[in-house]
Amino acid sequence: MATRRLGIVVGGGPAPGINAVIGAATIQAINRGFEVVGFYDGFRHLCSDHFDPPTHSIRLDIPRVARIHFDGGSILRTARTNLLDPATLKSANRAVPQPERVSLALGRLRELGINCLLTIGGDDTALSARFLCEAAAGKLRVVHVPKTIDNDLPLPQNQPTFGFSTARMVGAQLLKNLMTDSQTTGRWYIVGTMGRNAGWLAMSIGAAAGATVTLIPEEFTERSTVQSIVDVLEGAILKRQVLGRCDGVAVIAEGLAYRLGDRRELESLLGHEVPLDAAGHPRLSEVPLLELLKKELQGRFKARGETLPLVTHNIGYELRSADPTPHDMAYCRALGYHSIRLFTDEDSPSTGVMAALVNGNLTAIDFRDIIDPATNRTQTRLVNISSDEYAVARTYQIRLELSDLENPVMLAKLAVAAHMSPQEFHERYRRAATRLSEMTQPAPTPNCRTAPQPA
Numbered sequence: 319m320a321t322r323r324l325g326i327v328v329g330g331g332p333a334p335g336i337n338a339v340i341g342a343a344t345i346q347a348i349n350r351g352f353e354v355v356g357f358y359d360g361f362r363h364l365c366s367d368h369f370d371p372p373t374h375s376i377r378l379d380i381p382r383v384a385r386i387h388f389d390g391g392s393i394l395r396t397a398r399t400n401l402l403d404p405a406t407l408k409s410a411n412r413a414v415p416q417p418e419r420v421s422l423a424l425g426r427l428r429e430l431g432i433n434c435l436l437t438i439g440g441d442d443t444a445l446s447a448r449f450l451c452e453a454a455a456g457k458l459r460v461v462h463v464p465k466t467i468d469n470d471l472p473l474p475q476n477q478p479t480f481g482f483s484t485a486r487m488v489g490a491q492l493l494k495n496l497m498t499d500s501q502t503t504g505r506w507y508i509v510g511t512m513g514r515n516a517g518w519l520a521m522s523i524g525a526a527a528g529a530t531v532t533l534i535p536e537e538f539t540e541r542s543t544v545q546s547i548v549d550v551l552e553g554a555i556l557k558r559q560v561l562g563r564c565d566g567v568a569v570i571a572e573g574l575a576y577r578l579g580d581r582r583e584l585e586s587l588l589g590h591e592v593p594l595d596a597a598g599h600p601r602l603s604e605v606p607l608l609e610l611l612k613k614e615l616q617g618r619f620k621a622r623g624e625t626l627p628l629v630t631h632n633i634g635y636e637l638r639s640a641d642p643t644p645h646d647m648a649y650c651r652a653l654g655y656h657s658i659r660l661f662t663d664e665d666s667p668s669t670g671v672m673a674a675l676v677n678g679n680l681t682a683i684d685f686r687d688i689i690d691p692a693t694n695r696t697q698t699r700l701v702n703i704s705s706d707e708y709a710v711a712r713t714y715q716i717r718l719e720l721s722d723l724e725n726p727v728m729l730a731k732l733a734v735a736a737h738m739s740p741q742e743f744h745e746r747y748r749r750a751a752t753r754l755s756e757m758t759q760p761a762p763t764p765n766c767r768t769a770p771q772p773a
Contacts, residue, residue: 329443333481342654451670505627530566549750553718
């Protein structure tokens with residue numbers, strides 16, 4: 319039997335638990351007779367003309383990885399370099415492989431005798447793994463371990479991606495500190511969290527900590543405006559005032575920026591170019607969403623002759639390389655262990671698979687089954703705002719409800735806070751108000767007015 323050589327590549331942004339996957343996969347692979355090679359910096363060097371094996375790769379052994387599962391970060395580092403065609407990314411919304419990059423990466427792997435490749439990453443890394451597998455035509459077995467604190471990969475039965483649990487815990491702890499500061503100083507915080515298209519991280523951090531209000535992309539239509547988002551925030555602030563509090567914390571998923579339009583519309587709004595990242599997505603770091611919301615909010619209060627003490631703060635990079643929680647440590651070690659089974663399972667598809675654990679058992683997801691046919695990218699898992707899970711997160715927030723506008727006493731108080739007549743307030747904020755029971759059908763939920771209010 320030919321020697322089985324396993325290569326390990328980590329792509330995308332860091333997430334707690336990467337080292338646990340690397341460690342467990344390396345140990346299990348060696349125990350099953352593999353040689354294991356780790357590649358530094360994702361695909362960056364593999365698809366480069368200047369690949370130097372002694373510098374850009376490392377032979378992994380059990381002593382080197384035996385205790386790395388405790389640590390955040392990645393011993394192989396990571397990079398966002400991918401195998402997508404950058405020219406196509408700029409001109410169309412459909413992802414296709416870049417033949418030269420794919421050919422270079424495959425050639426490097428063949429030169430080193432790599433016949434099995436374990437990729438660890440999010441949707442873009444999974445896409446590059448699929449392109450490699452398709453180009454190899456059965457000569458390279460590829461298994462992908464889904465990693466992202468965004469939790470936006472389509473795993474069965476809503477299983478979380480690894481790193482999400484730790485990011486939620488660390489994020490909730492940071493948010494708790496900001497909530498205490500907000501209450502102590504009598505100011506509002508607008509807190510941004512990561513999440514390119516899906517609001518899982520924002521929703522879960524806000525729900526765990528009991529944020530005053532949390533806004534996620536799934537709640538807004540395409541082509542929303544800064545003004546429509548601020549309508550919801552301002553309504554929450556005014557309602558909070560009526561309830562006797564001048565402080566609060568609003569959690570905003572960064573992906574809300576994509577609801578403001580396409581790249582062209584974003585550039586028109588901002589007055590400058592919004593560059594693309596390595597995978598063809600507009601760089602959210604170049605869209606100052608929180609500052610746009612702050613400026614609009616404070617302008618509205620100033621127009622009423624009032625001030626609104628308001629601080630913006632981003633929670634993001636603090637989460638990505640945190641030491642994993644015991645949950646993520648155990649989860650990632652299991653993923654690393656089971657991923658090696660897929661290399662030795664003769665029934666595993668040669669087209670490449672993503673490893674998942676469902677009810678404690680290994681499930682292999684064929685890459686072909688999670689392709690979005692419109693974009694040729696990996697499908698994105700979004701928050702279902704009709705689910706019981708969302709209903710719980712939504713119930714414990716302070717927001718304008720239609721029931722507030724239908725209650726003459728509450729409507730009168732809100733109108734006074736906004737320096738409007740009740741009729742003006744009803745007309746102005748009707749579209750920003752929601753009826754919770756309608757948003758979350760078919761899940762039964764309590765009336766927000768009688769539900770426990772967040773601290």
